[in-house]
Amino acid sequence: MLRIAVPNKGSLSGPAAEMLHEAGYQQRRESKELRIVDPENEVEFFYLRPRDIAIYVSSGRLDIGITGRDLLIDSGADAEEILPLGFARSTFRFAAKPGTADGIEDLKGKTVATSYEGIVAGHLADNGVDASVVHLDGAVETAIELGVAEVIADVVETGTSLRNAGLEVFGEPIMKSEAIVVRRTGADAEEPKVQQFLRRLQGVLVARTYVMMDYDCRVEQLEKAVALTPGLESPTVSPLHNEGWVAVRAMVPAKEAQRIMDDLYEIGARAILTTAIHACRL
Numbered sequence: 001m002l003r004i005a006v007p008n009k010g011s012l013s014g015p016a017a018e019m020l021h022e023a024g025y026q027q028r029r030e031s032k033e034l035r036i037v038d039p040e041n042e043v044e045f046f047y048l049r050p051r052d053i054a055i056y057v058s059s060g061r062l063d064i065g066i067t068g069r070d071l072l073i074d075s076g077a078d079a080e081e082i083l084p085l086g087f088a089r090s091t092f093r094f095a096a097k098p099g100t101a102d103g104i105e106d107l108k109g110k111t112v113a114t115s116y117e118g119i120v121a122g123h124l125a126d127n128g129v130d131a132s133v134v135h136l137d138g139a140v141e142t143a144i145e146l147g148v149a150e151v152i153a154d155v156v157e158t159g160t161s162l163r164n165a166g167l168e169v170f171g172e173p174i175m176k177s178e179a180i181v182v183r184r185t186g187a188d189a190e191e192p193k194v195q196q197f198l199r200r201l202q203g204v205l206v207a208r209t210y211v212m213m214d215y216d217c218r219v220e221q222l223e224k225a226v227a228l229t230p231g232l233e234s235p236t237v238s239p240l241h242n243e244g245w246v247a248v249r250a251m252v253p254a255k256e257a258q259r260i261m262d263d264l265y266e267i268g269a270r271a272i273l274t275t276a277i278h279a280c281r282l
């Protein structure tokens with residue numbers, strides 16, 4: 001039975017459970033449940049703090065886990081990213097009152113408050129900057145107002161929390177994060193159960209980002225049309241009963257579907273339809 005760690009709380013937990021549900025796995029009914037078994041899929045899910053997930057996985061007690069890239073790096077655990085999941089995207093940045101600092105070199109001798117001490121200490125060391133790091137559990141934006149630090153390093157998504165605290169980001173982004181699947185570093189990449197789990201999640205990602213497009217076009221226009229809709233491998237082209245016409249079917253990125261439909265119409269394609277993909281194995 002595959003043993004999988006899933007975030008029990010916070011920004012990652014809702015979208016992770018939703019993705020697993022879309023991939024056909026049973027999920028807990030109640031937020032207090034700590035583990036559930038999905039016998040049909042031969043999987044056991046453990047609901048753990050997102051911060052702890054890479055540590056459990058690196059110990060080898062759990063096969064894989066869903067966590068944030070920033071949390072994996074911060075933990076320093078012996079685990080590696082095997083699949084990015086496209087949700088809980090954020091940037092990790094330095095911020096301070098305007099005029100405090102322009103770049104990392106200005107942090108020398110200053111105090112930085114953060115919940116991600118591992119990332120910050122590593123980044124300062126990589127850049128040869130000698131600054132103190134204070135660990136706080138959360139709400140780090142307030143640390144400056146209350147005099148605990150001159151600078152913070154935190155997750156920024158919309159920037160609302162920083163604006164509300166009168167702070168501004170400075171310097172280069174420290175890292176970009178999103179939800180990821182992790183496994184123990186060097187674990188067997190070909191393990192069939194792990195591969196099947198990853199294929200299911202990849203199927204959800206594809207179903208979320210692509211739509212199926214069907215249209216009819218004249219044979220003379222086929223090459224132009226196919227250039228607009230190359231599909232993932234190659235489009236399906238079938239003859240129509242009306243001579244000189246073909247039907248084409250290809251997957252296209254959902255975000256570009258409307259523009260592609262306009263372009264296809266321009267070159268004479270008709271009966272252009274898009275339909276949602278509910279699940280997929282590439």
Ligand SMILES: Nc1ncnc2c1ncn2[C@@H]1O[C@H](COP(=O)(O)OP(=O)(O)OP(=O)(O)O)[C@@H](O)[C@H]1O
Pocket residue numbers: 009010011012050051067068069070071088089090138155156157158177178179
């Ligand atoms: N707006 C956001 N705030 C916090 N974390 C975010 C946000 N958007 C994405 N994330 C990501 O979620 C993960 C943090 O999850 P975690 O559950 O530890 O903190 P949280 O969502 O802030 O919850 P809490 O602070 O309530 O425990 C990180 O990978 C982080 O990059």
Ligand SMILES: O=P(O)(O)OC[C@H]1O[C@H](OP(=O)(O)OP(=O)(O)O)[C@H](O)[C@@H]1O
Pocket residue numbers: 137138139140141154155156157158159160161162
């Ligand atoms: O750029 P924004 O969209 O404002 O999002 C970023 C904020 O969200 C998180 O805080 P959270 O609400 O999780 O509280 P916490 O600081 O106590 O973790 C994070 O620590 C930032 O403060």
Ligand SMILES: [Mg+2]
Pocket residue numbers: 138
């Ligand atoms: Mg938080």
